[in-house]
Amino acid sequence: MKTGSPQIPNSKRAAGLVLAAAVALVSLGVPANAADKLKIGYIGTFSGPGAAFGQNMADGFMLGLEELGGKLGGLEVELSKNDDQWKPDVAKQIAEKLVTRDHVDIVAGVYFSNILVSIYRTVVDSNTLLITSNAGPSPQAGKECSPYFFTTSWQSDQLSKALGKYMSDHGLNRVATVVSNYQAGVDALNGFKSGFKGTIVAEIMPAVGQLDYSAEIARVSSQKPDAIFAFIAGGLSVNFVKQYAQAGLMKKIPFHSIFTISATNLPAIGEVAIGTKSINAWTIDADNPENKKFVENFRKKYKRDPSIDSANAYDSVFLIDQAVRDINGKIEDKQAFIRALEQAKFKSIRGTFKFNNNHFPIQTFYQTAVTKASDGHLYDARGEAVLVDDMDAYHDQCKMN
Amino acid sequence: MLDPGLIFIQTLNGLQFGMMLFLFTAGLTLVLGVMNLVNLAHGSFFMIGAFVAADVSQRSGSFTIGALAGLLASFLIGIALELTVVRRLYTRNHLDQVLVTFGLILVFHESARIVWGSAPLYIAIPPILDGATDLFDGLSYPTYRLFLIALGLVVAGGLYFLIAKTKIGMLIRAGSSNRELVEILGIDVRFLFTFIFGLGAVLAALGGIAMAPILSVEASMGDSVLILALVVIVIGGVGSVRGSFVAAVIVGMVDTLGRAFLPIMLAGVVSDSVVSNYGPGLVSTLVYLIMVIVLLTKPEGLFSARKG
DSSP: OOOOTTTTTTHHHHHHHHHHHHHHHHHSSSOOTTOOEEEEEEEEEEETTTHHHHHHHHHHHHHHHHHHTEEEEEEEEEEEEEEEEOHHHHHHHHIIIIIIIIIIIIEEESSSSHHHHHHHHHHHHOEEEEEEESSHHHHHTTTTTOTTEEESSSSTHHHHHHHHHHHTTTTEEEEEEOOSSSSSHHHHHHHHHHOOEEEEEEEOOOOOSSOHHHHHHHHHHHHHHHHEEOOOOGGGGGHHHEEETTTTTTTTTTTESSSSTTTTHHHHHOOGGOEEEEEOOOOTTSSHHHHHHHHHHHHHHHHOOOOOHHHHHHHHHHHHHHHHHTTOTTTTTTHHHHHHHHHHHOBBBTOEEEEOOOEEEEEEEEEEEEEEETSSOEEEEEEEEEEEEEETTTTGGGGOO | OOOOOHHHHHHHHHHHHHHHHHHHHHHHHHHHHOOOOOOTTTTHHHHHHHHHHHHHHHSSSSSHHHHHHHHHHHHHHHHHHHHTGGGGGTSSSSHHHHHHHHHHHHHHHHHHHHOOEEEEEEOOOOOGOOSSSEETTTTTEEHHHHHHHHHHHHHHHHHHHHHHHSSHHHHHHHHHHHHHHHHHHHHOOOHHHHHHHHHHHHHHHHHHOOOOOOSSSTTTHHHHHHHHHHHHHHHHOOOOOHHHHHHHHHHHHHHHHHHHHHHHHHTTTSSSHHHHHHHHHHHHHHHHHHHHHHHOOOTTTOOOOOTT
């Protein structure tokens, strides 16, 4: 391909080149601390079976941004929304586009752990900040940790560890476990075993995407355990919970689960979920003014309850806001930006919040129980603190460089 | 070691899962057998039926009204789709059919999300079918699942009557075994095809509505059934409703009993870590193993309509 048009005389072309060079020099001459906007590439799951979760997360993020007037730390935000379709290959292409073509300052969002793993190296190796709010795989908390990666959620094992401890503390000694047969399920089971002191009477691993769980439920029932620990992935958890209730087991074998019942699917599960127990860091009834404002604004804007996904995403907005404010908008100095994120004193709606050395939060995990409010709607109510200021099991392996 | 009560319950579970597969597959195998159409969007009617039923029953407070609305909506959408899009596909090859009907899945998914949002919907079990029924020896079984088994048997009986005893059934049988001859005999094949496509949509919707109270009502709910349904068709024989009934029960039984008892039986033979690592994978391949065996021994399926 030719670079110039042959009709234009050489002198004019030369003049054009000089002009272009001048423009380039002027733009280079702009001082490095005068960024006037913050470019965020948001990667979320907006279609396919994970869309309901991705939408809740995005709604929390957008609400936070809207409350701050579309500015973070005083900088105008230029946001691009991208749909990963819960497909790692699609997500990787998006991430490459965001860092090499769009030169975003921050990649945010990212719901599913397999999506995070697929884009992780692309983003952090290009020295772009990756600030996510849900997935927490163990490698990223340990050996694979990076100064450029932050999450406002947790390392996934922490929740199942807390639930295991809670069940032991409350005399539930014979437990049947039902976890989806994939990496996150195996991790959840191992996390559970690290906190649980009793006996596991049946370890059942149904396939991901299974429709009918009657065989598994009959096996649980036949063992007559004190309680059940469940982690069923994705939207199909609704099937499991409903079928468990229909088999008449909710009263006989109390239901304990993580990542299985949330505000996203509670309306679809219905009242049979009342009394089921789980673990969470944030709950909708967390007693602090920031959370009250968040819940009120979310309900007003979206006409439904926020989920844990919305809450963690909302926190990530205020984290970025505080850090950018602390460095007076000089986001080009990446090391200073990272330090500001590490030390950001923003008000998390879950209560206390502090980053560990691996950029995962040190936080308190509470037992929760699905409860019916006086107006008839269902929510996860906060119970006792099970693990206080908990650190994940992998932070020792993290050596930032 | 194995409790006979548990074996009985698991057999009922298998039968019930088989009936669900049958409701889904009956329409699909008719469309494939008579019209030679590979309709991947069959699961969308399963989904539409469930969505409309959930929505209408929530507004009206009646499961029955919701169910009727779901059936009617799927029938009308099925007919409209046949008249506008599907009709053009009969003369095309299977690859074109797969591409177009796959496109239709995406259209239906997004439409459902635009209309109902991406969070799953709720539909309750009708009160008279809620709870558990006592069988014998202190065994009880969810009433709604007994109802599903009965529903599957009734639909199977109804389809048998329709296909074996009525004029339209005669045309369906004729169309399945020799489509060209039916056309040559001067039968209005276009009407027949529209009817069968509509019937298929209603059967899929019936399956979706019946399963809605025990499944998550969301856009992709039909797709997860589709793969197993194709296995059922391969085993049962293309175009044969009787074949898909038998194959659906076989697949339902093997899958359920495999999941229930294979890990327990393996536990006595190999070490625990082998069971937990390979057990679940082995169980989920059982039905495909059966499909392979059927393909090797009877490539036309157990009851092929083509052979007459």
